[in-house]
Amino acid sequence: MGSNSLHVLKGINFTAESGELVAIMGSSGSGKSTLLNILGMLDEADSGEYTLDGVPIKNLNETKAAKYRNKFLGFVFQSFNLINYKSALENVALPLYYQRIPRKERQERAMKYLEQVGLKEWATHLPNELSGGQKQRVAIARAMAAEPKVLLADEPTGALDSTTSYEVMDLLQKINDLGNTILVVTHENDIAHMCKRIIYLKDGVIVKDEKVKQVRASEYV
């Protein structure tokens, strides 16, 4: 699909191919979240290049960044960040609203993604009526709804127990199997090994970048 090359933090250089499932690992303070924020255009690098799907990402103003985020990126956060007064379906439909897709189509598409994460029956429920795992699945559906080039997951299992974590990872793996590029930031070893490639960060530099044999989360579920 495209290539990502960047120089961030204290000299980081890597390219993620289309369809990869990359884990960025490191202890807290290693710069992994900062890296993800730069990748997500939520933060700006002081110097270096970042190309996403052949588009150089630089000199972004807020409006342009918003447009790119909407078009290229899907976010999954540790704390889910669902809008608590909107139902699961409305949350999933929200990125489509910013793509100016009509309401009816929005809801149809959102429903499709909710179905994909197995929460069709929960569509009308508010986030506080859902379990942690369900919330994260809604968040993943929301991230997927805009059909982004890259899915960025910042500690997606950080707030979940291990069983639920594996369910979420299983979902991410399935999404990856469909050909979507996913970057997962984590500090958990078992989660990292469910990806296809692990980049180890320490103090702002890449200490190790290796392809691993993927552990299927479904084995644990």
Place this chain on the structure above:
Amino acid sequence: MFDIERWQEIFDTIRKNKLRTFLTGLSVASGIFILVILLGFGQGMQNGIAQEFEEDASNRIIVWTQVTTKEHKGLNPGRPIQIRNENYDFIESKFSEVLKDKSANLFVSNAQVNYKKESVGYSVQGVHDGFQFVENQYMSQGRYINYHDHKNVSKVAVISNVIKREIFKNSEDPLNEYLDISGIKFKIIGVYGDMGGEREEERIFIPMSTAQRVFNGSDKINNLYYTLQPVENFDQAVAESMRFSNDMKRYLQDAHTVAPDDLSAINVFNTLEEVKRFFTLMNGIKLFFWFVGICTIIAGVVGVSNIMLIVVKERTREIGVRKALGAKPWSIVGMILHESIFVTAISGFVGLIFSMGLLELLGPYIEVDYIVNPSVNFNVAISTVFVLIFAGAAAGFFPAWRAANIHVIDALRDE
């Protein structure tokens, strides 16, 4: 503004944040409500005061006399001053250009009024034909005393509605009946009413000449009454009437050898002067109402701004999420302002409709002294609604703008 998607989004937000919406709306609606009611009562007071003055002819000038208090040209203080016919005639000819209605009056002292052996206790006054207009009296029946009655020293009398009701019990026709005033028969020629109310209807009027001659008054006069020709504007009217009062007073002081600085001997009461004072007072009151009203609006604006600040604070995280999902800064600002303007506008109009409805419904029934038919100028009211909407939007803009431009990361970390 006409983006249906955005409207749906806003209605969703409003529907799901009822308390917040309600509080914003309440502060706006109550602000408008209080302002409209205040302005309404300001107007009501103006109407009330205006009406009080309409009841009496508002440019009336009255002269009465007491004893002198100052020594003047060798004359001792304590000398009673008596106005006489010659004074009345002189003023009438000298100021004929500015005068409209004029009359003197003379109280018939110790008048015994009887009708068919029934004694009644009303005062009797001799007046000229102009007295009817000076006192704002209207005729219910018959006619008023006229020039011929005065000239012929006719023994005729005009009674009031109240007297008619009390003596004739409404069953008999009082016209051409005879009243006995201190043993002399007077033919009733008319029944008057007084705009000033029934307390002004306790008097029986007879021609001035009759009062003077028949009741031994020689050429004495108790009071002088004048109204002036109307002029273009109020200030001019005040100036004209002040000049007349002063000139007339000086003439009377001269004629009766009274010191010009004697504050007691000759007194001139000029209603227009009083009216002017009342108008000044009323303007003060209106200004005060406006001041209170504007303070209320400011309080409303501060309330709205406060709520907007809290709303933005409370929604920081949501704003972060929306930005992460691709919301542009302007769409965030637009969303927040759109919502706040919508809520402010709706509640502003609710407050407006409610308060104006209240004034419309209850206003005409409010019959307190000095408050009559409180009402409010619709344009003023609607302008204040727009001011409040605008102020609310301006107050909401800055926090919204700041929120829309904070980093998504900071917004998402906001707990």
